Amino acid sequence: MxxxxxxxxxxxxxxxxxxxxxxxxxxxxxxxxxxxxxxxxxxxxxxxxxxxxxxxxxxxxxxxxxxxxxxxxxxxxxxxxxxxxxxxxxxxxxxxxxxxxxxxxxxxxxxxxxxxxxxxxNRFVGVFAEVKRLLDAGAIGDVTHSLAEAYGPVVLKPQGGTWRSRKSEGGGCLYDYAAHPLNLMNWYLGEPESVGGTVLNSVFSREIDDEVSSTLVYPGNVTTQVSVNWCDESVRKMTTRITLWGTKGRIFADRQELQAYFREDAPELAGYRPGWNVKYTTELTEPVSFxxxxxxxxxxxxxxxxxxxxxxxxxxxxxxxxxxxxxLIEQMRVDADQPDARVSVEGTPRTPAATHTRKPGLLARLRRH
Amino acid sequence: MERLLLGDNQFFGVNHMSEEKARQQQMQFQDDEAIIAVLEAAYAEGIHSFMCTTHDRMGAIADHFRAHRDEFPEFTVLPGMPYAHKYANAVTTDGMVGAIQKFLPDGGLLDAAVRGTRSMARKEIEGVLTLLVDAEMKMFAGLPTPVVWLQNVVTDLLLGMGFNGAFEVFARHVREKYDAEPGFITMNLPLAVERLNAVGIENPLICSNINKIGFRMSGGIDAYRRLLDENRFRAVAMSVYASGAIPPEEAIEWVCAQPHIEAIVFGASSARNIASTRQLVDRYWPTQAAGADSSGRQTP
Structure with missing residues (x-):
């Protein structure tokens, strides 16, 4: 005891x-x-x-x-x-x-x-743990690209009141929400070499970011595209989704469902076949005592x-x-704070520096009314 | 209690198997009319009992059946409270105590305690709990509510913490104020039976997952079967299909063979689904007293 x-x-x-x-x-x-x-x-x-x-x-x-x-x-x-x-x-x-x-x-x-x-x-979610097992077994060969997403209905209108709405206390979509898919990617692919193109955007919050987009780059130009938004009313509760592309197949996973496609030359794995495989949480989850x-x-x-x-x-x-x-979160913040490092597209005016404290522009404010 | 109760997960995009399926269901049922049409189809099949959460949209559904009482005289609601996401989201934005205050009719009740000027007496805490129940029950006024359920997220939270007194407060209030039977939804049946008995709720009405593969039957399928054999609680089975992991016929045949189950809650999105579940139950769960079944089922 x-x-x-x-x-x-x-x-x-x-x-x-x-x-x-x-x-x-x-x-x-x-x-x-x-x-x-x-x-x-x-x-x-x-x-x-x-x-x-x-x-x-x-x-x-x-x-x-x-x-x-x-x-x-x-x-x-x-x-x-x-x-x-x-x-x-x-x-x-x-x-x-x-x-x-x-x-x-x-x-x-x-x-x-x-x-x-x-x-x-999430590392204890049956489906996400199965993805780790499949990757370690080389089920989709060498991973070349991936997508890490999370969406949910957390901040649906302008607000602020608890520590979660204060940047200095670890509030914000990056810390509080994106951390989950990022942690899964660290588990699956290790630590990236660099991050780029990070934008931390406020949608409704005054002080903190509500939206995160970024690119993580691992050795050999393996990439993860990060897309996270906690102002998404269309989903009932937080949904975390991971998609991985490899030389021998593709894996999609959320907390309930695994969809894996294996090419003919993918290694043989018990319980899987070439082509599409779908497995559900009912099959992949171990019972718990409570x-x-x-x-x-x-x-x-x-x-x-x-x-x-x-x-x-x-x-x-x-x-x-x-x-x-x-x-990784820290480096994404550093990246987001350097909008001048971005390459401008000729002939197009640069958008104002996107930071997590940016106030909505006049146009955006008008549009919302 | 009727032997088949229609649940409401499918109406609100609660699907324990597939997020994609959940989204399709949300689209299918985004208008209240679509929900009402399924409820009316169930009624036509002799399934009059609707076991639902206290989701905000239930207000409009209740309004419809109140307004058409003459057409649906036996329509009955078995509400399950609270709709937890409502509170969970409020806790994120307003904090734990703020969330409770938000849903109380009289926000001033907790003020002194929140400010820390004094602690709350048991009587006051119990007052808050019963006011929360009343706030959730308001939308069903005028409809029969013979059972009021405590949702599993709350039942199980309280079970884990050992907050056993709340069960007794809930049960007493539901009996006294609504003349209804208190019911408890749980994912931890063995623990629930033990604790509810311990606080003096005898032969409690408990709804839990009961399915052939033991999906979300915490404490283990053997313990569940033993408890059913012993008949120390009134069993309502949910998730009998284990979110679709068990073929329908196999699922129903198994659950109908278990002893002492009073009712099955099932989800259905169409008249055809309802009829097929109904037919399977008729086949594998014959009525003991033909014609006298409280479910109102026709004798084949």
Whole structure:
């Protein structure tokens, strides 16, 4: 039995709390949040021990692990405090706002020999994990090009109120949404050599980006086109889609469905044939001990709990793998801040520098009315 | 309760197998008339019970059947609450407490507690929970609602957290105010049976996935079958086709062979789908007392 605490009781924190408390082998020892009302209600009804200070909780509770689900800007200091107290850490994504901080935490965890994990749950989605297996088996030969997409209905009108609408706190479509497909691409193809053509566009938000487009370039001119938009009302909830083209076939995947086309010269794989193959989540998903919102959320915590119990420092989504995604996000921001580096098309006036803080132009404002 | 209940996932693009299929369904049902046409086709097949979420669009559907009560006198709604996306999106933009305030009729209720000037008494917390239920129920006023369901995302969230008191508050309020049977939708049947029994809800009405391949039957298919054998809860089966992974006939034959299942919830997008499910159920789930079946089915 491992003793675990949850820090931060927002949407993800509450979800982690529920799943972790239901997991066999986990004792949910305490919860910590700055909001008195959440703690008050949960203390009355769940009997959980509550804290408003992480330091206090780490000092008073003998813990094996903490789950950190606070706003992104608080990840680094809280994770550091936990690691220094000798406690394993599961941290929500994205990991840190700066790569330097992230790398320091990787080093600290290594020095303390502690298990770490970041909540990139898509790596625990059956279909996306199957894509990884197929790529590793060379199912579509050498990948030459790919498309990483995510769309969803998050910001549908001008607004702002929580940390998610503040750039300085890790809000924005790039950090909060695009991080998911980017992390999958890091898993599938590794770390790109360069990024280019990044545009972070505001659609409705005042301060943050709502739309991300970019090109990632890997060795050998292998590319990923990134297309992410969280102002898309046409989809019911977030949809993440990956398409990969290779010398021996093509793979399309979303969280529910895998469509793979293999040429005659593709390697033989059990359960697949040349031509089209379609597999669904019902076939590719392993059952979990407790279900809430999707198997992947439980699967990632089961993986973490097992690693903590067995003291397996290496594992899926460790801090080092999440820093790779943080670094990619950081470089995309650098790229987006250099609109002058773009090649202008002769005879066409340059569009104003697109940045995540750009106000809509007069024409755009008129059009919306 | 009728033995076949029409569900509503297909109307709102909820498809657990294919995002493409989900999109096609959203297109097919973007006008309320298209939903109403399917409900009327189900009614004509003797399926009068509609198990639906408290999606905003349900207001217009309810209006239609209220206005045409004489044509559809047995039309019955089994609402499931809340429509979670409504709250989840609000949490993203307004924070956890802000979201709850947004859906409360009296926004001032939580103010003092939010400001941290004082903590809330149990009675007040329970008041908030029941007000949220009332807000969701408003659109069904005037229609029979013999069962009020708690949606699985909430049931399971509460189950995991150990927030067992909320089940009891929900059950009591639904019984007292709506004279209805409280129902619980869950993906974790074994845990739900244990906890609901523990808070004194005897023989609880529970809707869960029950299908031949064990899809989303957390706790394992063996535990589900054991619980059905023991008959300690009133079982409603959903996802019997496992999102299309099991051929219809095989799926229905299997589920109808399980003991103590009171009803099956199914999704259908056309009169033809409804009729074919209906025929399969008639074949594999013969009525025990011919003609006296509460579902109103005709004896073949």
């Amino acid at each position: 491992i003793r675990v605490a949850v820090v931060g009781l927002g949407k993800m924190g509450i979800s982690h709390l529920s799943i972790a408390r239901a997991l066999p082998g986990v004792e949910l020892a305490a919860i910590c949040d700055s909001s008195g009302i959440m703690l008050d209600v949960l203390a009355k009804y769940t009997g959980l021990k509550t804290y408003t200070s992480l330091e206090r909780m780490l000092a008073d509770e003998p813990l094996d692990a903490v789950i950190v689900a606070t706003p992104t800007r608080l990840h680094a200091p809280m994770v550091r405090a936990a690691l220094e107290a000798g406690v394993a850490v599961f941290c929500e994504k994205p990991f840190c706002l700066g790569t330097d901080e992230g790398e320091e935490l990787v080093a600290l965890a290594a020095e303390k020999d502690l298990v770490t994990q970041v909540g990139y749950h 279900y809430l919102r999707g198997e992947e959320y439980t699967a990632q915590l089961e993986h973490f709990a097992q690693r903590v119990a067995d003291h397996q420092v290496a594992g899926t989504n460790d801090f080092a793998s999440a820093v790779v995604t943080d670094r």
